[in-house]
Amino acid sequence: MKYLELTVGAVLVYNFVLSRFLGICPFLGVSKRLSTAMGMSGAVIFVMALASCITSAISNYLLEFTIAGTVIKLDFLRILLFILVIAALVQLLEIMMQKLTPSLYRALGIYLPLITTNCAVLGAATINAESGRNVLDSTIFGAFSGVGFALALLLFSSIRERLELAVPPKAFEGTPIALITAGILAMAFTGFAGLC
Amino acid sequence: MKSSRNVMTFAGGIHPHGDGKSLTCYTPVQNAPLLDKYFVILAQNAGKPPIPVVKKGDRVKKYQLLAAADGAVSANLHSPTSGIVSNIRDIQGTHGVPTSAIEISADGLDEADSPFAPIPDWRHADVDILKQRVIEAGIVGMGGASFPTHVKLSPPEGKSVDTLILNGAECEPYLTADHRLMQEFPEKVIRGAAILGRILNIGNIFVGVEINKLDAIAALEHYAGDYGVKIAYLRVRYPQGSEKQLINAITGRTVRSGTLPMDSGCIVQNVATCAALDDAVTLGIPSVERIVTVTGEVVVKPGNFKLKIGTPALEAVRFAGGITEEPGKLVFGGPMMGFAQRSFQVPVCKNTSGILLIPQKQAYNFESSGCIHCGRCVQGCPMNLVPCLLSTAIEAGRFDLAAENHIMDCMECGSCAYVCPDHRPLIQNVRHAKAELRKQMNASKEK
Amino acid sequence: MTFYTALVIMGLLGLTLGAIVGVFVKLFKVEQDNRVELALELLPGANCGGCGRAGCADFARALAAGEVTPGNCPVSSVEQRAAIAMALGIDAGPIEMQQAVVCCRADIGAEEMNYNGVQDCNAANLVAGGPTTCRYGCLGLGSCARVCPFGAIEIVGRVAVVHPELCTGCKQCAKVCPRNVIKMVPANANIHIYCNSPEKAAIKRSLCAAGCIGCRKCEKLLPGKIKFDGMLAQIDYDSPDAITQEDIEKCNCPVHGIMSEKERYAVAKNAASGGKRA
Numbered sequence: 001m002k003y004l005e006l007t008v009g010a011v012l013v014y015n016f017v018l019s020r021f022l023g024i025c026p027f028l029g030v031s032k033r034l035s036t037a038m039g040m041s042g043a044v045i046f047v048m049a050l051a052s053c054i055t056s057a058i059s060n061y062l063l064e065f066t067i068a069g070t071v072i073k074l075d076f077l078r079i080l081l082f083i084l085v086i087a088a089l090v091q092l093l094e095i096m097m098q099k100l101t102p103s104l105y106r107a108l109g110i111y112l113p114l115i116t117t118n119c120a121v122l123g124a125a126t127i128n129a130e131s132g133r134n135v136l137d138s139t140i141f142g143a144f145s146g147v148g149f150a151l152a153l154l155l156f157s158s159i160r161e162r163l164e165l166a167v168p169p170k171a172f173e174g175t176p177i178a179l180i181t182a183g184i185l186a187m188a189f190t191g192f193a194g195l196c
Numbered sequence: 197m198k199s200s201r202n203v204m205t206f207a208g209g210i211h212p213h214g215d216g217k218s219l220t221c222y223t224p225v226q227n228a229p230l231l232d233k234y235f236v237i238l239a240q241n242a243g244k245p246p247i248p249v250v251k252k253g254d255r256v257k258k259y260q261l262l263a264a265a266d267g268a269v270s271a272n273l274h275s276p277t278s279g280i281v282s283n284i285r286d287i288q289g290t291h292g293v294p295t296s297a298i299e300i301s302a303d304g305l306d307e308a309d310s311p312f313a314p315i316p317d318w319r320h321a322d323v324d325i326l327k328q329r330v331i332e333a334g335i336v337g338m339g340g341a342s343f344p345t346h347v348k349l350s351p352p353e354g355k356s357v358d359t360l361i362l363n364g365a366e367c368e369p370y371l372t373a374d375h376r377l378m379q380e381f382p383e384k385v386i387r388g389a390a391i392l393g394r395i396l397n398i399g400n401i402f403v404g405v406e407i408n409k410l411d412a413i414a415a416l417e418h419y420a421g422d423y424g425v426k427i428a429y430l431r432v433r434y435p436q437g438s439e440k441q442l443i444n445a446i447t448g449r450t451v452r453s454g455t456l457p458m459d460s461g462c463i464v465q466n467v468a469t470c471a472a473l474d475d476a477v478t479l480g481i482p483s484v485e486r487i488v489t490v491t492g493e494v495v496v497k498p499g500n501f502k503l504k505i506g507t508p509a510l511e512a513v514r515f516a517g518g519i520t521e522e523p524g525k526l527v528f529g530g531p532m533m534g535f536a537q538r539s540f541q542v543p544v545c546k547n548t549s550g551i552l553l554i555p556q557k558q559a560y561n562f563e564s565s566g567c568i569h570c571g572r573c574v575q576g577c578p579m580n581l582v583p584c585l586l587s588t589a590i591e592a593g594r595f596d597l598a599a600e601n602h603i604m605d606c607m608e609c610g611s612c613a614y615v616c617p618d619h620r621p622l623i624q625n626v627r628h629a630k631a632e633l634r635k636q637m638n639a640s641k642e643k
Numbered sequence: 644m645t646f647y648t649a650l651v652i653m654g655l656l657g658l659t660l661g662a663i664v665g666v667f668v669k670l671f672k673v674e675q676d677n678r679v680e681l682a683l684e685l686l687p688g689a690n691c692g693g694c695g696r697a698g699c700a701d702f703a704r705a706l707a708a709g710e711v712t713p714g715n716c717p718v719s720s721v722e723q724r725a726a727i728a729m730a731l732g733i734d735a736g737p738i739e740m741q742q743a744v745v746c747c748r749a750d751i752g753a754e755e756m757n758y759n760g761v762q763d764c765n766a767a768n769l770v771a772g773g774p775t776t777c778r779y780g781c782l783g784l785g786s787c788a789r790v791c792p793f794g795a796i797e798i799v800g801r802v803a804v805v806h807p808e809l810c811t812g813c814k815q816c817a818k819v820c821p822r823n824v825i826k827m828v829p830a831n832a833n834i835h836i837y838c839n840s841p842e843k844a845a846i847k848r849s850l851c852a853a854g855c856i857g858c859r860k861c862e863k864l865l866p867g868k869i870k871f872d873g874m875l876a877q878i879d880y881d882s883p884d885a886i887t888q889e890d891i892e893k894c895n896c897p898v899h900g901i902m903s904e905k906e907r908y909a910v911a912k913n914a915a916s917g918g919k920r921a
Contacts, residue, residue, distance in 0.1 A: 062652055072648050081656060088660035092667050099671035106700075165588040165597075167566055292772025524757070538756070538771045561759040591761075621760045628766035 003140060005196045010144035013196055016120040017152035018189040023120030027153060028178065029111045032164075037157035039104040040111065041150030043097070045143060047089050048121050052142020054089075055082050055125035056135045082125045083116070090116045120149055156185060203407060204445040205431035208578035210611045212434055212532070215369035217408070220491050225376050225500045228515050230302055234276050234506030235287055235543040236262060237297045241336045242343045243269030248298060254281045257309035259482055262298050265331070271344045272334035274482040275300060276504035278307040288539045290528055290548070297543070300506065314480035318391050326395050326477060333476035334546075335483050339363060339437070339466035340529060342547035345473070348463055349395055355458050357396060361446055362389050362403040364412070364467040365430050365437035368530025371550040373487040374467050376500045378405065378412035381471055383419045388470030390423040391477050396463065402446050403467070404428040406436055434532065435609040439464045441578050453605050468549070488544055490516040492553030494523045503544050510540035512551050524559030527552040532610040562619040573612035573622060579605050583612035583622050590625040595636070598629045606630075678707040678731050685727045686716060693717040693792050693813035712736025717813035740830035741812030743795075743805045746839045747781040747824045748853035748900070750802040750914040768821035776850045779840040781824050787816035799908070800915030807833075807904050834878065834886050834903050841873050855900050864894040876900070 016022045023044075030040045058081055063074045094112055097105045105112065115121060124145045128138040159181055168177045239245035246263035250256060256275045263273040279302040289295030312332055315321050327349060335345040351357050362385065366374040378385055385403070393401045403420070405413050407429050420427055428446045430436050440451040442464055449460045457464055472483045484505050491498040496517030503512055509526060513519060527534040528548050544551070573583035581602060589597040606626050613622040682703040690698040694715050696705060705711045706727070713724040714736045721738055728735035758767060758774030764786035767774055773782055783801040795809035796816060805816075807830075817825040824839045838855035840847050847854035857874040868886045870879045878886060878901075891901050902910065 058656075062656075067644075067648070070644065072645055074645065074649055074652065077649055077653065080653070084653075084656060084660065088664055091664050095664070095667050095671045098673050102673075165585075165592045165594065167591075292770070293778070536771050559757070561757075621766075624760045624766055624770065627769050628761060628763065631769055632765065 006137065006141055007144045009196050010141055011148040011151060012189070012192040013194075015148040015152055015189055015192075016123065016145050017149055018186040019193075020120075020123065021186070022123045023118050023149055025114060026111050026118060027149075027156065028175070028182070029114075030108060031153055031157040031160050031178075033107075034154070034157045034161060036104070036107045037153045038150075039101070040108055041146075041153050043093055043108070043112065044115060044118070044120070044149050044153075045146030047086065047093060047115055047118075048124050048146035048149070049139060049143035050089055051082075051086050051121050052124050052128055052145075053135060053139040054085050056128045056133060056138030058082075058085065059125075059129040060135065078126070078129060079122070082122055086121050086125070087116045120145065152185070156182060159185070203429045203431050204404075205433050205436065206441040206444045206578060208576060208580065208611070209433045209435060209441070210576050210614055211432065212369045212614065216491065216493075216531075217370065217372050217375070219370070219493075219495075219498045220489050220500055221372040221375050221409075223499045225380055225487055225502055226515070228501045228503050228507065228512075230277065230304060230306055231504075231507060231511055232302055233282070233508075234300045234302065234504060235297045235508060235541075236273060236276065236300065236506040237287070237289055237295055237543060237545055238263055238273065239289070239295050240273065240342060240505070240545045240547070241269075241271040241334075242341060243267070243347075245296070246270050246273050246334075248284055250281045250298065252281055252283055255279075256281060256300065257307050259308055259310040259484060261311055265334070265344075269344055269347055271336045271346075272332060272482070273298075273505075274311075274334060274484050276484040276506050277302045278305050278309075279303045288537075288542050290535060290537065290542055290545055292535075292538050297506075308481075310480050310482070312480050312482075315477050318394065318477050323395055323397075326391060329476055330395070330473060333472070333482040335469060335472050335476060336546050337466055338468035338472060338483075338486060338547055338549070340533065340547050340549065342545070345465065345469055348458075348465070349392070351396075351458050351463075356461060357458060357463050358398060358400055358461045359447055359463070360389065360393055360396060360398045360401045361428075361442055361462055361464045362401070362425075362467050362470055363437050363439070363442055363464050364403050364405040364409075364416075365442060366409070367406060367432075367434045367436040367438075368532055368534075368550070369434075370491050370552055371489045371530045372491075373489045373500055373549050375409045375412050377471055377487050378403075378409065378467055379415045382412070382415040384471040384474045385467045386416060386419040386423045386425050387478065388467075388472070388474035389425050389465075391473060392463075392465060392470060393424075398463075399424065401425045402428045404430050404436075404442050404446055406430045406432045408432045434611060434614075435578055435607075438578065438607055438609060440607075453602060483546060486544075486546060486548070488512065488548055489550040489552075491550065492523065492555070493558075494519045494521050494553050494555050496520060505544060505546060507544045508541050509537065509544070509551050512544060513540070513553065519553060522556065523553035524556035525554040527554060532614070533608065564618045564620045567618065567620060570617065572615045572617065576611040576615045578609060578611060579607065581606055583626075586629070587620060587622045587625045590629045595629050595632050598626075599633055603629055603633070679703045681730055682706045682727055685723060685730060687718050687723065689718055693811060693815065695813075695815070706731060706733070709733065712738075714738045717741075717811040741814075741827045742807050742810040742830045742832075743812065743814070743816050743825050744828050744835045744904075745781055745787075745796075745803045745805055745824055746826050746835065746837050747779075747802060747822075748837045748910075749775060749777070749780045749783060749851075750800045750911050751853050765819070765821045773822070777840055777842075777847070777854070779822055779824065779842070780851065782822060786819050786821075787825060790815045790819045799911040802911055804908055804911050805904075806908075828878075829880050832878070832880050832885070834888070834891065834901060835907070836869075836876050836878055836901050837907060838875060838898075838900050841875050843874060847874070853898055853900065856898060858897060861894040861896060861901065865890050 017027050030036050124142045244266045247266050248263045250262055257278045260275045262275050265272050279300050282301040283299040286294040287297045330346045336342045364374055364378050389401050417427055439457050443449055443451055443457055443462045451457050451460045475481050485502055487500050488503045489500050490512050498516055501515055526537045528537055529550055567584050567588055569584050577583055586598050586603050608623050610623050686699045688699050694702050696702040713727040724738040756774045762784050764782045764784045767782055767784055772778055781802045785798045787803050788796040788798055793809050793811055795806045796803050840854050844856040855876050861869045861876055862871055868882050869876055
């Protein structure tokens with residue numbers, strides 16, 4: 001039951017993009033094509049799960065420990081360390097993708113290294129640390145937050161593919177109408193509030 | 197298979213109200229007087245145009261070969277009358293672009309000299325001789341596509357064809373050429389079908405006729421038994437006369453996307469094609485004339501005329517008594533699938549089933565405000581496509597998306613455009629996209 | 644104490660992650676053509692898509708692969724093109740700057756037919772060969788203007804006019820035009836002949852008041868500067884002796900078909916605002 005709550009909460013109720021409004025940059029940047037959005041989703045799920053796992057280990061075991069009777073608190077290092085880990089992970093991902101899926105690598109372009117500064121990833125890690133979850137819970141939360149991000153991205157990119165065919169008033173063409181759509185989508189997601 | 201007494205139909209399609217058939221369907225086919233000049237367009241068949249075998253100044257007799265087929269997918273052309281080849285030049289063609297044509301100045305004698313003899317005993321004649329006759333006589337599909345008939349008669353190895361369907365649906369509004377043909381010359385149609393059946397070795401022959409032509413059905417039934425041909429009653433519904441819809445209605449089979457009717461074991465021929473085939477075999481005359489409906493609210497005496505190939509539209513309208521007011525549009529074929537013409541000088545071709553003059557008040561300008569995805573076109577589409585999606589994709593320049601959504605299966609019947617409450621130019625968009633996609637395909641082939 | 648632990652932890656973690664990334668770099672090494680980077684640096688970097696590729700990076704890759712020549716980048720200057728060719732060690736290809744010209748005066752010439760379909764030249768051209776009486780002239784429905792990445796084409800009344808100061812010669816308009824009425828000419832040329840119809844003079848005359856009637860007056864008066872292609876006069880842009888304003892006045896074209904770009908625009912504007920027909 002606890003895990004159900006954790007996963008459903010991460011995917012739907014507290015969806016990172018549509019409820020917490022984190023990670024908006026890639027949400028708007030790579031949602032023009034469904035295929036690119038799928039690649040991005042995969043990358044984010046991978047980074048979020050792994051980053052949550054490692055950062056939760058760090059915050060549980062490295063940031064507060066006792067040496068020779070004195071308690072050492074390193075909370076001020078949290079963001080620094082988290083970013084270090086996330087940056088390294090994204091670097092790894094980038095190196096691997098360049099080799100394994102060059103076309104996706106080119107399609108994602110600047111948004112791939114930008115996962116480093118994707119606040120959804122850092123947000124997941126920080127939320128884990130704040131709520132004092134253990135490593136397993138954090139990993140599950142991270143992975144499903146990634147799934148939530150993917151869900152939002154896939155929904156939005158599908159809508160945008162259709163939106164491309166529509167003829168909105170001149171002033172709304174392009175990004176404005178996309179932002180309005182994102183707003184409506186976020187409103188729809190408020191319907192999940194209170195589920196858990 | 198359903199019994200032939202049932203009224204059959206397909207899913208989708210529309211029912212055009214006020215179909216204008218009553219203008220012409222009660223008057224008998226009239227013979228047209230001889231003209232001074234005929235313009236025989238070379239490219240009258242789908243595929244390669246034939247090569248002229250006469251030159252300027254040559255004297256030709258009626259039925260004499262004018263141009264010989266160039267390759268397998270091509271058809272012979274014969275002279276519609278006797279006279280002198282006065283010129284071979286580019287004239288305005290039926291598709292708006294200039295096309296090469298042989299101009300014949302008639303000598304008024306209409307002296308016939310057929311290059312081949314009748315085969316009265318076709319029931320026992322060699323199949324190859326009959327096939328050869330189809331090729332010699334230059335018979336093409338007279339329903340509109342003008343595909344050389346002999347190509348359809350040689351199914352490739354491994355494809356078995358078990359059903360021959362004659363298309364007498366004539367679902368296009370205004371047109372009654374096939375109706376009058378079936379009513380006045382039923383034996384020609386039925387015998388032509390039987391000859392085709394003998395060539396293809398098929399016993400299962402249907403003539404599909406819409407039930408708004410009961411007089412034609414009665415005439416056909418009089419002969420059908422003698423030749424072992426069955427009549428299929430079809431519901432009045434557009435586009436009942438489309439190949440795939442006809443096959444579906446009569447046999448219940450579906451012609452899958454990207455396959456030919458042959459793959460479903462069926463061959464469809466127009467009734468006029470069968471009548472021309474019968475002429476070629478039993479009378480030994482090539483395909484040089486056809487019945488054309490000259491009609492429209494602005495025509496003084498609309499009717500069906502037996503016109504020689506190469507008769508300019510202007511003369512055809514003159515036979516019908518001229519016009520009461522300036523028409524808004526001149527269309528070759530029916531109002532749904534016909535082609536608007538640039539000039540009244542465009543001559544009748546083998547596939548011209550009608551010459552339709554649309555009044556100015558009907559050819560009005562309309563403005564469309566945008567698709568609201570009401571889905572009426574989806575309901576109307578007989579090919580189960582989504583015309584509104586195709587059209588919006590094309591307008592946004594996304595031809596790839598249109599191709600993904602099977603735009604190439606669209607036969608441009610116009611049902612969607614007919615039902616669209618916003619008068620959106622759906623079919624023109626489809627044609628545009630098809631042309632663009634073909635261009636892209638050719639470009640990638642060249643690479 | 645806290646300070647030193649923090650230092651140690653940060654240092655250790657940094658080292659470990661650095662080492663892992665280092666190993667991965669070696670493991671997943673990708674051979675990259677450094678010429679691509681080089682070309683990308685030398686390209687204008689406008690990402691305009693004028694070359695028909697998805698941005699400058701894609702064009703750079705195509706350059707290195709030998710699929711295109713530097714001249715295919717429409718916005719680069721002649722010097723830039725030469726520099727790219729030299730840096731990559733490839734054939735420079737044609738590098739002169741070009742511009743587009745709509746060689747038609749449909750605004751004052753050919754009659755239109757009653758057309759009420761899709762407002763797109765390519766779609767309109769499929770309907771009975773297009774809604775103008777002349778089959779070679781501009782349809783004026785603006786397909787070229789929509790495709791131009793630089794907004795250099797304006798539909799003035801019934802005809803498209805190129806603004807030479809905005810045109811970069813990317814050829815997108817010439818590619819999309821169904822009538823092939825848009826011609827690519829050297830960018831420094833200023834005077835053009837505004838007709839595209841190869842029809843015989845009598846036919847042309849019956850369809851359009853502004854078509855070149857092939858009287859060859861200009862060819863006789865300006866030898867070497869104007870050549871004839873069948874029934875159609877054409878400026879010889881390769882001529883070392885460029886045509887001038889005085890030349891136009893000298894030959895006094897009966898249909899007023901030789902014009903400078905400036906005059907052409909003025910004439911079109913005048914016709915569009917209901918001015919007198921020529």
